[in-house]
Amino acid sequence: MKRITLFALAALFATNGYSFCGFYVAKADVKLFNKTSQVIIAKNGDRQTVTMSSDFEGDVKDFAMVVPVPVVLGEKDIRTVDRLLFDKLDTYSAPRLVEYYDNNPCYNPVYYDYAKSANIPRMAAKSEDMEMEKDKKNYGVTVEAKYTVGEYDILILSAKESGGLEQWLIDNGYKMPVGAKEVLDPYIKTNMKFFVCKVNLENYKSAGAVPLKPLQISYNSPKFMLPIRLGMANANGSQDLIIYMYSQLGRIETTNYRTALIPTDFKVPLFVQGEFGEFYRDLYNKAHAREGKNVVFLEYAWEVSPMQNVFCDPCVGDPPMVAELKEAGVDWLVSRGQDYHTGGNVYDGKVYFTRMHVTYDREHFPQDLMFQETPNKQTFQGRYILTHPASGDFSCDKGQTYLGDLSKRRWNELYTYQWLTGRDITTHYDYPKEYDIYLNKTEPKNKKQGSMISIGDIEDPQHPGNSQNNMFVFIVSILTLAGVFFALSRKRTAQ
Amino acid sequence: MRVNVVILTCLAVQACWIQFKTKDWTGLKSALVSAMSICLMLQANSIWTFVIAGALSIGSKFFLKWNGKHIFNPTNFGICLTVMLTGDAWISPGQWGSDAMLLFAVGLAGLVVLLRVKRLDTAIAFLLTFLSLMFARNILFLGWPVDFFFHQLNAGSLLLFSFFMITDPVQTPVSQKARLIWAVAVGVLAYYMSTKWWWSSLGSFYSAAPIWALFFLSPLVPVLDRLMKGEKFSWNK
Numbered sequence: 105m106k107r108i109t110l111f112a113l114a115a116l117f118a119t120n121g122y123s124f125c126g127f128y129v130a131k132a133d134v135k136l137f138n139k140t141s142q143v144i145i146a147k148n149g150d151r152q153t154v155t156m157s158s159d160f161e162g163d164v165k166d167f168a169m170v171v172p173v174p175v176v177l178g179e180k181d182i183r184t185v186d187r188l189l190f191d192k193l194d195t196y197s198a199p200r201l202v203e204y205y206d207n208n209p210c211y212n213p214v215y216y217d218y219a220k221s222a223n224i225p226r227m228a229a230k231s232e233d234m235e236m237e238k239d240k241k242n243y244g245v246t247v248e249a250k251y252t253v254g255e256y257d258i259l260i261l262s263a264k265e266s267g268g269l270e271q272w273l274i275d276n277g278y279k280m281p282v283g284a285k286e287v288l289d290p291y292i293k294t295n296m297k298f299f300v301c302k303v304n305l306e307n308y309k310s311a312g313a314v315p316l317k318p319l320q321i322s323y324n325s326p327k328f329m330l331p332i333r334l335g336m337a338n339a340n341g342s343q344d345l346i347i348y349m350y351s352q353l354g355r356i357e358t359t360n361y362r363t364a365l366i367p368t369d370f371k372v373p374l375f376v377q378g379e380f381g382e383f384y385r386d387l388y389n390k391a392h393a394r395e396g397k398n399v400v401f402l403e404y405a406w407e408v409s410p411m412q413n414v415f416c417d418p419c420v421g422d423p424p425m426v427a428e429l430k431e432a433g434v435d436w437l438v439s440r441g442q443d444y445h446t447g448g449n450v451y452d453g454k455v456y457f458t459r460m461h462v463t464y465d466r467e468h469f470p471q472d473l474m475f476q477e478t479p480n481k482q483t484f485q486g487r488y489i490l491t492h493p494a495s496g497d498f499s500c501d502k503g504q505t506y507l508g509d510l511s512k513r514r515w516n517e518l519y520t521y522q523w524l525t526g527r528d529i530t531t532h533y534d535y536p537k538e539y540d541i542y543l544n545k546t547e548p549k550n551k552k553q554g555s556m557i558s559i560g561d562i563e564d565p566q567h568p569g570n571s572q573n574n575m576f577v578f579i580v581s582i583l584t585l586a587g588v589f590f591a592l593s594r595k596r597t598a599q
Numbered sequence: 600m601r602v603n604v605v606i607l608t609c610l611a612v613q614a615c616w617i618q619f620k621t622k623d624w625t626g627l628k629s630a631l632v633s634a635m636s637i638c639l640m641l642q643a644n645s646i647w648t649f650v651i652a653g654a655l656s657i658g659s660k661f662f663l664k665w666n667g668k669h670i671f672n673p674t675n676f677g678i679c680l681t682v683m684l685t686g687d688a689w690i691s692p693g694q695w696g697s698d699a700m701l702l703f704a705v706g707l708a709g710l711v712v713l714l715r716v717k718r719l720d721t722a723i724a725f726l727l728t729f730l731s732l733m734f735a736r737n738i739l740f741l742g743w744p745v746d747f748f749f750h751q752l753n754a755g756s757l758l759l760f761s762f763f764m765i766t767d768p769v770q771t772p773v774s775q776k777a778r779l780i781w782a783v784a785v786g787v788l789a790y791y792m793s794t795k796w797w798w799s800s801l802g803s804f805y806s807a808a809p810i811w812a813l814f815f816l817s818p819l820v821p822v823l824d825r826l827m828k829g830e831k832f833s834w835n836k
Contacts, residue, residue: 266742286742286744289741289742290737290741290742290743293740293741293742294741326796354644357691357693358693359691359692359693359805359806359807360692360693360750360751360754360805360806361693361696362693362694362695362696363691363693363694396696398696399696470743470744470746470747470749470750471743471747471750471751474805474806476689476805478642478689478691479643479644479686479687479688479689480642480644480689481644482644
C-alpha cells in the first residue's frame with residue numbers, strides 16, 4: 105500500500121516566503137499563523153493543476169501543511185516548482201504605477217510613457233512543526249499513499265471521522281490548531297482526501313538548505329474551489345491570498361462571494377512613487393473595508409495566449425513565456441513548429457490569466473471559495489498614474505494657464521489620494537503649490553493660485569470598484585418602483 | 600448602455616407583436632420587467648448577446664405557449680438559452696454579494712408584487728424546500744457551522760430568483776396544489792444540482808442552480824395544468 109520514492113533535488117533559489125491555503129500544524133508551542141499565501145491554478149476542463157506557495161519563515165523542521173484534495177494523488181501528480189515562477193507572475197500582474205510627462209506649453213513637446221516596476225510588500229509570517237510515521241486502524245485513518253517529492257515527505261490520508269483524523273495527526277506529532285476538528289468533518293464527509301506534508305530534512309540539507317520550493321499538485325475533478333476554511337483554524341485575524349489563474353475561456357470569478365474590481369486608473373500625486381508599496385497596501389485595505397470585507401478583489405485579468413501580442417499596457421514585468429505557462433500547469437498549448445523569422449517555437453491555444461486578491465477571516469468567509477470560468481474577456485489591471493509637470497520656462501500666457509491647471513490637478517490628485525488610502529493629506533498641502541514660484545508676479549489671479557480651492561472645483565474621483573454594485577442598486581430601485589407601480593395599478597383596475 | 604439595449608430590444612419585440620397581433624399595449628410593461636431582470640442576471644461580452652437574450656425572452660412569450668400560458672418564464676428562458684447557445688454569456692450569481700440593504704429591498708419589492716399576483720405560495724414552497732435541504736446537508740450532515748448556511752441564504756441572487764423569477768403568474772401552474780408540487784420539485788432539483796453537479800460547461804451550478812432547475816422543469820407545467828385544473832391568472836382581474 106505504501107510506496108516510498110526518493111527524488112533527487114534540483115537547485116533551489118534563495119527567496120523568502122511560504123504559507124498555504126491549508127493550515128499549519130505544529131509540535132512546539134510556537135505561535136502559528138500563515139498570513140500571505142499564493143496559489144496558481146491552471147484549469148483545463150476538469151484537469152486542474154494547483155501550485156501553492158507561502159511566505160513561511162522559520163525552521164523548516166517546523167513546517168507542516170494539510171490541504172484537502174478531491175482525489176488520491178498519484179506520485180506523478182506531485183512535484184515541486186521553482187519559486188521564481190511566483191515572483192515572475194507577481195511582478196508581471198501586480199498593481200502598477202505608471203508615469204507620464206506633461207509638455208511645456210512654451211516649448212516643443214517631448215513625450216515619454218513607461219511603467220515603473222512596483223512590487224507590493226506582503227505581511228510577514230511564521231509557522232510550525234511536524235513529525236510522523238504511523239498508521240493505526242482504530243483511528244479510521246487510511247494512508248492512501250506516501251511519497252517523497254523534492255524536500256517534502258508527503259502523505260495522502262483518507263479518514264472516516266474528524267476525531268480519528270485529529271487524533272492520528274496529534275499522535276503522529278502534529279500540533280493541531282484549536283478549531284481544526286470542526287472544519288475537518290465536512291471535508292471527510294464529502295469524501296475529500298488530505299494532502300499532508302512536512303520537510304524531509306535529509307533531502308532538504310542535501311539540496312543546500314535553501315528556502316522551500318512551492319509544491320504543485322494535479323488532479324481531475326469538477327470541483328473548482330479553494331479550501332480556505334481549513335486555513336482559518338490557526339490564523340490570527342485575517343490572511344491574504346493571491347490567486348493566479350490560467351484558463352482557456354476567459355476570466356474566472358467567485359460564485360459564492362462578490363468579485364469586486366480594485367479601484368484603478370487614478371491620477372495620484374508624485375510622492376506616491378517613493379511609497380507605492382505602502383500606498384497600494386492602504387488602498388487595498390480601504391477598498392476591502394469599503395466593500396464590507398467579504399469580497400474577492402480582481403487585480404488583473406488579461407489574455408496571455410502565446411499568439412497574443414499585447415499583455416498589458418504598460419507591462420511591469422515580462423509577460424509569461426510558454427515555458428513558464430507550462431511550468432504553472434498550462435498543458436493545453438500545442439506546438440505548431442518553428443517560427444520562420446525567430447526560430448522559436450510557435451504555439452496554438454488560448455490562455456486567459458486572472459489574478460485575484462482575497463483577505464479572508466472566519467467572520468466574513470464562512471464558505472470555501474467556489475469559482476467558475478466565464479467567457480468574460482474584458483481586460484483589467486490595477487493602475488495608478490503619475491503625471492510629471494513640464495519643466496523650463498512658463499512665462500508665456502499658455503504657460504501661466506498651465507500652472508493654474510497644474511495646481512488644480514494636483515489638488516485633485518491629493519483628494520483622490522485621500523479617498524483611496526484614507527490618509528491624512530494636511531502634510532501635503534504644499535504639493536499643489538510647488539510650481540507657484542513660476543507664476544508671473546503681475547498675474548491678477550496670483551492670490552488664488554495654489555491656495556485651497558473649494559471642494560466644488562475638485563473632480564469627484566470615480567469609483568470603478570463600486571460602479572458595478574451601484575448599477576445593481578440602481579436597477580433594483582427601479583425594479584422596486586416598477587413592482588410597486590405595477591401592483592398598485594392592478595389594484596386600481598380591479599376596483 | 601447594456602441596460603438601454605436590453606430594454607429597447609424587449610420593448611421593440613413586444614411592440615411588434617402588439618402591433619401585428621394583440622393590439623393590447625399594456626403588455627409593454629411586462630416587457631420592461633423582463634428586460635430589467637435580464638440586466639440583473641445576465642452578463643456578456645458583446646452587446647449583441649444582450650440583444651439575443653432580450654429577443655429570445657420576449658419571443659418565448661409568443662411562440663412557446665400552451666393553452667394561452669407561457670411554457671417558460673421569459674427571462675429564465677432568455678438567459679438560459681443565451682448562455683447555452685452563444686458561448687458569450689454567463690450568469691454571475693456572486694455579483695450580488697450579501698449586502699443587507701439590497702436584500703431587504705429585493706425582499707420587500709418581491710413581497711409587494713407577490714401579494715398582488717397571489718404567488719407567495721410558490722416562492723415560499725421553493726425557498727422552504729431548497730433551504731431546508733441545504734440546511735440538512737450542509738449543517739446537520741456535513742457539520743459546517745451555521746453561518747455557512749446563512750451565507751447561502753443571504754445571497755442576493757437567491758432572493759431575486761425566488762421573488763421575481765419562479766413566481767411568474769402567467770407561467771406557474773394554475774392550481775395551487777400543482778404550484779406547490781412544482782415549486783418543491785424545482786427546489787429539490789436546484790438542491791441536487793448545486794450539491795452534486797457542481798460545475799458544468801454552462802458555468803457553476805453551485806450558486807446558479809435554481810435558475811437552471813427552473814429552466815429544466817418548466818416544460819412540466821403544462822402537464823401539471825392538465826392534471827390539476829385551476830383558475831387561469833389574468834392581469835386584469
